Every structure is written in structure tokens, then in C-alpha cells.
Amino acid sequence: MYFGLSEEQSFFQDNVRKYLEEHATLDNIKHIANGDEKNLSAEIHQGLLNLGMNGLLIPEEFGGLGLDLLFAAVVSEALGGGAGPTPFIAPYVMAPIAIRHAGSVSQHENYLSKISTNEYCFGVGFSEFIGKRNDAGITFSDNVLNGRAMFVLDAYDATHLLLADEKGQIFVVDARSSNIEIVKLTTVDKTRQYSEVICKNLEAELLENSSDSTDPIIQAIDAGRIMLAADSLGASQTMIDKAVDYAKERKQFGRAIGSFQAVKHMCAEMAADLEPCYALVWHAAHCHDHSPEEARLMACHAKAHVSEMSKGIAKKATEVHGGMGFTDLLGLHYWFKRIGLNRQILGSPELIREEAYKTQV
Amino acid sequence: MDLEYGPEYQDFTKEVQSFCEKYEGLSFTDGSNNPLGSSGGSGGPKMSRSEWQKTLIENGYFARSVPKEYGGYGGEADILKSRIIAAEFSKSNTPGPMGGQGIDMLVPTLLEMGTKEQKEAYIKPTLHGEMIWCQGYSEPNAGSDLASLQTKGELVGDEWVINGQKIWTSTAQYSQMCFCLVRTEPDAPKHAGISYLLIPMDTPGIEIRPLVDMTLKAGFNEVFFTDVKIPRDNIVGKRGEGWAVANATLGHERGSLAPPDATMNRVNMLMHLMKEETLDGKPLIEHPIYRDRLMQIQGKVLAQQSHALRLLSAKLNPGTDVKIGKMIQKLTGTELRHELEGLAIDVMGEIGTLYEDSPHLKNDGTWQFIYMYFLGLIIGGGTSQIQKNIIAERGLGMPKEPKVEGA
Numbered sequence: 001m002y003f004g005l006s007e008e009q010s011f012f013q014d015n016v017r018k019y020l021e022e023h024a025t026l027d028n029i030k031h032i033a034n035g036d037e038k039n040l041s042a043e044i045h046q047g048l049l050n051l052g053m054n055g056l057l058i059p060e061e062f063g064g065l066g067l068d069l070l071f072a073a074v075v076s077e078a079l080g081g082g083a084g085p086t087p088f089i090a091p092y093v094m095a096p097i098a099i100r101h102a103g104s105v106s107q108h109e110n111y112l113s114k115i116s117t118n119e120y121c122f123g124v125g126f127s128e129f130i131g132k133r134n135d136a137g138i139t140f141s142d143n144v145l146n147g148r149a150m151f152v153l154d155a156y157d158a159t160h161l162l163l164a165d166e167k168g169q170i171f172v173v174d175a176r177s178s179n180i181e182i183v184k185l186t187t188v189d190k191t192r193q194y195s196e197v198i199c200k201n202l203e204a205e206l207l208e209n210s211s212d213s214t215d216p217i218i219q220a221i222d223a224g225r226i227m228l229a230a231d232s233l234g235a236s237q238t239m240i241d242k243a244v245d246y247a248k249e250r251k252q253f254g255r256a257i258g259s260f261q262a263v264k265h266m267c268a269e270m271a272a273d274l275e276p277c278y279a280l281v282w283h284a285a286h287c288h289d290h291s292p293e294e295a296r297l298m299a300c301h302a303k304a305h306v307s308e309m310s311k312g313i314a315k316k317a318t319e320v321h322g323g324m325g326f327t328d329l330l331g332l333h334y335w336f337k338r339i340g341l342n343r344q345i346l347g348s349p350e351l352i353r354e355e356a357y358k359t360q361v
Numbered sequence: 362m363d364l365e366y367g368p369e370y371q372d373f374t375k376e377v378q379s380f381c382e383k384y385e386g387l388s389f390t391d392g393s394n395n396p397l398g399s400s401g402g403s404g405g406p407k408m409s410r411s412e413w414q415k416t417l418i419e420n421g422y423f424a425r426s427v428p429k430e431y432g433g434y435g436g437e438a439d440i441l442k443s444r445i446i447a448a449e450f451s452k453s454n455t456p457g458p459m460g461g462q463g464i465d466m467l468v469p470t471l472l473e474m475g476t477k478e479q480k481e482a483y484i485k486p487t488l489h490g491e492m493i494w495c496q497g498y499s500e501p502n503a504g505s506d507l508a509s510l511q512t513k514g515e516l517v518g519d520e521w522v523i524n525g526q527k528i529w530t531s532t533a534q535y536s537q538m539c540f541c542l543v544r545t546e547p548d549a550p551k552h553a554g555i556s557y558l559l560i561p562m563d564t565p566g567i568e569i570r571p572l573v574d575m576t577l578k579a580g581f582n583e584v585f586f587t588d589v590k591i592p593r594d595n596i597v598g599k600r601g602e603g604w605a606v607a608n609a610t611l612g613h614e615r616g617s618l619a620p621p622d623a624t625m626n627r628v629n630m631l632m633h634l635m636k637e638e639t640l641d642g643k644p645l646i647e648h649p650i651y652r653d654r655l656m657q658i659q660g661k662v663l664a665q666q667s668h669a670l671r672l673l674s675a676k677l678n679p680g681t682d683v684k685i686g687k688m689i690q691k692l693t694g695t696e697l698r699h700e701l702e703g704l705a706i707d708v709m710g711e712i713g714t715l716y717e718d719s720p721h722l723k724n725d726g727t728w729q730f731i732y733m734y735f736l737g738l739i740i741g742g743g744t745s746q747i748q749k750n751i752i753a754e755r756g757l758g759m760p761k762e763p764k765v766e767g768a
């Protein structure tokens with residue numbers, strides 16, 4: 001029995017971390033967030049592709065590494081930790097899983113191998129299956145899609161998109177078609193992209209096995225949720241580390257603020273809240289591949305619980321920094337906002353806990 | 362990640378299961394006057410608690426790695442087998458072994474630091490449930506700041522003469538023995554002047570006054586010592602080393618206060634209750650706010666269960682770093698259990714306030730009882746605030762509070 005990361009997983013995670021430390025420096029993140037360095041983000045994306053990020057979950061027969069979801073989770077954790085300004089969850093986790101479960105043999109052949117060679121990069125828009133807001137939603141008839149999909153992940157630089165309707169049917173569309181309009185949504189989190197996708201008689205290919213079962217889309221959403229939980233886990237750890245370091249250095253009243261119990265206890269609470277999240281996220285990722293009967297519940301709770309813990313950590317870690325924490329200069333807010341987005345994307349905690357309950361009746 | 366235990370352990374699990382089946386519904390002939398174990402079931406075999414302890418030991422389901430000569434089973438320490446035993450007993454309707462401070466704290470301490478004579482004299486009767494212990498640490502003026510304790514021990518001839526007072530001493534009124542911290546070196550610095558003594562509770566000069574706690578049971582006591590004389594060999598470790606000896610046992614206590622599997626059993630029980638109880642004609646579980654709160658807690662407990670697996674794995678695979686992981690257990694485990702029991706009261710509303718033998722009481726009034734009981738555990742054994750100091754200072758390396766002159 002061994003509960004934890006393998007050497008390969010830790011090694012890969014370290015590589016991603018090191019890469020981000022060097023290339024996604026705070027200065028670079030600022031440039032990307034301010035929109036004044038268009039190429040930086042693409043460079044970082046490419047750098048991570050060079051590490052093999054795109055092929056993690058693609059089966060070996062299609063040129064990938066055929067690893068399990070825990071591997072992707074440790075990458076996601078590192079990306080959260082470094083506020084990695086790059087697409088990951090949609091193109092390299094949700095898309096491969098959705099295609100694997102929903103695609104026919106020829107669709108596997110066609111799409112999975114092209115993800116592993118980097119010819120195709122998918123954005124994913126499943127929001128309306130999870131919870132349709134206002135008049136959003138797409139409909140499929142006569143082989144074309146019409147309507148709007150909101151909060152599509154990583155659509156802007158994608159070659160293709162996976163879009164889902166309310167029933168959980170998944171469609172492949174060409175992101176460069178003239179019948180599609182991709183509108184960038186400006187959120188508080190400038191380290192990743194979210195878009196609105198408007199389809200007008202847009203040609204679409206149904207992933208065949210998603211027409212009569214919601215299992216494929218649920219598999220992809222569960223995996224996406226575990227990735228978001230892992231991202232928040234990494235982001236929270238970074239915020240705690242920064243707060244603890246700051247509290248040891250900053251002096252007021254002639255002593256380090258970390259010697260004040262109010263500060264000390266905030267830090268202890270953050271650590272105590274976060275520590276079990278490691279095990280929960282790893283366990284959920286493990287169950288996704290190896291323990292199907294527990295997988296749904298674990299994925300739901302991982303996302304909801306880590307979202308709750310991270311929200312508190314983001315607040316407290318900022319408070320520990322005093323006025324400095326509130327500045328743009330320090331940049332702590334990039335993690336605060338990343339945690340804020342992770343919480344709402346692919347289902348906010350209340351929605352997910354409702355799903356968690358439904359899996360038990 | 363590999364959560365399989367392996368075929369050997371599958372066989373062992375079956376073995377434990379069939380043992381549990383054989384003794385299902387076991388009840389005790391010596392009633393419920395022993396506060397340290399479950400009260401047993403009904404419809405199964407009958408025996409005394411002590412006989413049950415011996416049966417468990419003979420089969421290797423209790424005191425598994427304690428040497429035979431001291432009354433244990435004498436097996437190899439096997440962390441996975443211990444976990445399987447605990448898990449199978451908690452699933453079954455068969456009472457587990459007794460707990461209590463003697464078994465959970467004193468026995469491990471003696472095994473680690475006791476003399477051969479002490480091990481021979483005390484471990485076996487303790488394991489058999491024939492010798493109950495209490496922990497005499499806290500004093501009226503020494504709680505969180507335990508090392509400031511003042512109960513005095515003086516060596517006169519071949520005897521320790523003890524004078525002073527202990528307080529909050531759980532189960533003292535049922536105990537044969539007390540492991541006690543006593544100041545024996547008045548001139549040494551605070552932490553270096555304490556010894557760890559073993560005191561028979563029937564020694565003349567000991568007076569026990571039960572204290573009723575908020576649950577309305579006398580869970581703890583005041584214990585007064587007036588010229589209490591015990592043999593000089595009744596010391597564990599050397600003179601002045603009692604602080605280190607005590608710290609070893611506190612570690613044993615903190616880990617075992619609130620196991621997440623037990624908390625999950627209560628979550629399941631609450632979910633069941635929420636399906637049966639109705640409000641405005643609808644089961645409680647159909648009320649979205651209550652349901653969401655239940656799910657929130659379920660998520661927290663799942664996180665702690667996964668965390669427990671991580672800690673288990675760290676024991677099996679030395680070298681894994683789980684320092685903070687262990688430090689948070691007492692804090693998070695007791696707080697969560699208290700929160701869960703409190704949720705049950707909230708969802709029941711007025712019915713949740715019923716207590717003791719009231720009509721309409723649910724689940725024998727355990728929700729209110731445990732809600733309060735766990736507040737006691739949040740305070741006892743190092744309060745939540747003290748736990749946070751430990752996590753921050755020892756776990757995160759944050760600076761200590763400046764020392765106050767003379768403290």
C-alpha cells in the first residue's frame with residue numbers, strides 16, 4: 001500500500017515548477033495580465049508542451065504517454081502554484097478524456113493523435129450542461145449548431161472546440177470557421193482565458209457515444225473539476241508560503257508580525273485547512289481511473305471542498321500581508337483571483353454539492 | 362498510488378470478519394459500570410469485559426505487538442493489520458477493545474521507557490481491563506502551561522511523599538492507578554524539575570472529588586494528595602525527566618482522539634436520520650439548505666479520511682514528510698466532529714435540544730451528548746489554540762512569543 005505521488009510524478013511536477021519559476025516570473029505574469037506581451041503566453045505554452053504536457057492522458061497507441069489522472073493533477077497543482085499563464089485543463093485533460101469516452105474509433109484516430117502531435121488544440125465549453133445561465137445554450141440540428149456557449153475554456157488560441165448542449169451531447173467544431181464568433185470574456189483572472197462562443201449555423205461533428213449517454217461528459221467534467229481543485233491547491237500553498245515568509249520578516253511594534261498570535265493562528269488555520277486537501281485531490285484523481293464506484297463523489301467533493309478551503313486561505317494570506325497584500329505591485333492577487341475563478345468554473349460549490357448528494361440516492 | 366493491501370491482507374480481513382460475526386451482539390456480564398469501553402450489544406454471547414479483552418488478545422486483535430511476557434499477543438507490529446482490525450470492528454456489531462488512558466497512553470510509554478519490573482507489573486492487568494489508570498497532569502494553575510505544575514514530590518528514605526492537587530482528572534474515581542507529573546526538583550528550571558510517577562489510587566492521603574461536567578456526567582475529578590507515600594521505584598525515566606516521558610505519551614493521545622472513520626459513521630447516521638425526520642411534511646434531507654450543510658461536512662470528512670490514508674502510508678514508508686500532516690490531526694479531527702454533531706442538532710431544531718430520557722429523543726440523545734463531549738476534547742489534551750501555536754511554531758517555523766519575565 002502506498003498513498004502518495006510516485007517518483008516520476010514528483011519529478012515531472014518539479015520540472016513544471018522549475019520551468020514556471022524561470023519563465024512565468026512575476027514580471028512576466030504582469031506583462032501577460034496587462035496584455036502588453038502577446039507572445040510571452042504562447043512561449044510559455046510551448047515550453048510546457050516541450051515537457052510533454054499535451055500527451056499525458058493520450059493513450060500510447062495515439063502517440064501519447066497514457067498516464068493516469070493523478071499525473072495530470074500534479075501538473076495542475078504546479079500550474080496553480082506558479083499561476084501558470086497557459087492553457088491546460090481544457091486541451092490536455094478534458095478534451096482527451098471527452099474524446100476517449102465519447103468518440104468512435106475513427107474519431108479517436110482523428111483527434112487523439114492530433115492532440116499528441118500538437119496539430120490540434122481544443123478549447124472546451126461544457127458550462128450549459130452543468131448549469132445554464134440566462135439565455136445561454138446551443139442547439140444542434142441538421143448538422144449545425146446555433147446559440148451561445150459561455151465560459152468556454154482556452155478557446156482563444158484553440159484550433160478546435162468541444163461544445164456541449166444541455167443534454168450532454170458533445171460536438172467538435174472548427175474554431176477558425178467563419179460561422180463562429182469567439183468573444184474574449186474579461187474576468188478577474190488574467191492568467192487564463194475564458195470566452196463566449198457564438199455559433200451561427202456552425203458545422204459540427206457529434207462525438208458519437210455522447211448522444212445516448214451522459215457518462216462521457218461527466219467523466220470529462222469530473223476530471224476537469226479535479227484539475228481545478230489541484231490548481232487551487234497549488235495556488236493556496238503558494239499563498240500560504242508567501243504569507244508565512246512575510247510574517248517572519250515584517251516587523252511591527254519591534255517584533256516580527258509572525259510572533260503575534262493573531263497572525264500565527266491565521267497561518268496555522270491556513271495550513272490545517274489545506275493539508276488534508278492534498279490527500280483528497282490525489283485520492284479523487286486516483287479513484288477517477290481506478291475506483292469507478294467512488295469516483296463521482298470524490299471528484300465532486302474534491303472540487304467543492306478545496307474551493308471552500310482555498311477561498312478562506314486567499315483571504316487570510318492577503319490579510320497577513322497588510323496593505324501590501326492589497327497592492328497590484330506585490331502580485332499576490334493573481335493567486336487570489338485564480339482561486340476565485342477555479343471556484344466558479346465547472347460548477348460552484350453549492351451546485352457541485354447538490355450533484356454529490358444526487359450520486360448517493 | 363497503490364491502495365491495495367495485497368492478498369495476504371485480504372485473507373486476514375476475512376479472518377477478522379468471521380471473528381466479528383462469531384461474536385456479533387456480544388454483551389458484558391459486568392454491565393455498563395466500566396466507562397472505558399462500549400456497553401456491548403444484545404443477542405450475542407455473554408462474557409465479562411476482562412474475558413473479552415483476553416479473547417481479543419489471544420486472537421491477535423488487540424495488543425498485537427505487545428510482547429507475550431507482558432500479556433500481549435506477541436506479534437510483529439503490522440500497521441495494515443491494525444488498520445484492518447479497527448475498520449472491521451467499526452463496521453460490525455461486535456464491541457471493540459477497551460480504550461482509556463492506561464491502554465492508549467501508559468502502556469506505550471512503559472513499553473518505550475519503563476523498567477522490566479514496571480512492564481511486568483502493570484502492562485498485563487491494564488490490557489486485561491483489570492487495572493484502570495487516570496492521567497494526573499493538569500492542576501488548577503497549570504493547564505495549557507502544564508510545565509508550571511506545583512504538586513510536590515519529596516524523596517524521604519525509600520519513598521516519594523506527594524502533596525498537592527490535580528484537576529480535570531478523567532476517570533480518577535474508577536481508577537486503580539494514576540500516572541502523575543510531580544515537581545521533584547524544586548530548584549531546577551521549570552521543565553527539568555518534573556518526574557513521572559505511578560501512584561496507586563488506594564494509597565492513604567488521596568481524596569477524589571468528582572466534578573460534574575456540562576454533559577451532566579462526572580467525567581473528571583479533583584484529586585488531592587496529602588502526604589501520599591509511594592515506593593521510590595514508582596518512577597518512569599529518571600528524576601527530572603518526567604517532561605520528556607509525558608511528551609511521548611501526549612503524542613499517543615493526540616493521534617487517537619477523533620478518528621475520521623468514526624466521524625464518517627456519524628455522517629452516515631445523520632444522513633439516515635435526515636431521511637426519516639420530516640419538517641413541514643418533507644424529509645429533512647429534501648430541504649436544500651440542510652442538505653447542503655450535510656454535503657459540506659461530508660466533503661470535510663472525506664478529506665480527513667484521505668488524509669488518514671496518507672498518514673498510514675507514511676508510517677509504512679518511512680521517509681515520507683508528513684510533519685504538519687500529523688500536527689493538524691487533533692485540531693481538525695475534534696473540531697470537525699463537534700461541528701458535525703452540532704449540525705445534527707440544527708437540522709432537528711427544537712427536537713435537537715432534547716436530552717437525557719426525554720420523550721421524542723433521537724438516537725438516544727447522542728447528538729447533544731457528543732456535541733458537548735467533543736467540546737471537552739477540543740479543550741482537553743492541548744486546546745485548539747495551543748494546537749495552532751504548535752502548528753505555526755514547529756510546523757511553519759514562525760517566531761515564538763517573546764518570553765515574559767519569570768514565566
Ligand SMILES: Cc1cc2nc3c(=O)[nH]c(=O)nc-3n(C[C@H](O)[C@H](O)[C@H](O)COP(=O)(O)OP(=O)(O)OC[C@H]3O[C@@H](n4cnc5c(N)ncnc54)[C@H](O)[C@@H]3O)c2cc1C
Nearest residue numbers: 496497498499504505529530531737740741742743744746
Ligand atoms: C474533558 C476533559 C478531560 C480532561 N482530562 C484530563 C485528564 O484526564 N488529565 C489531565 O491531567 N488533564 C485533563 N484535562 C485538562 C486539560 O488538559 C486542560 O483543561 C487543558 O490543557 C487546558 O488547560 P486549562 O483548563 O487550565 O485552560 P487554560 O490553560 O487556562 O486556557 C484557557 C484559555 O486560554 C487559552 N490559552 C492558554 N494559553 C494560551 C497560549 N499560550 N496561547 C493561546 N491561548 C492560550 C486556551 O486555549 C483556552 O482557550 C481534561 C480537560 C477536559 C476538558
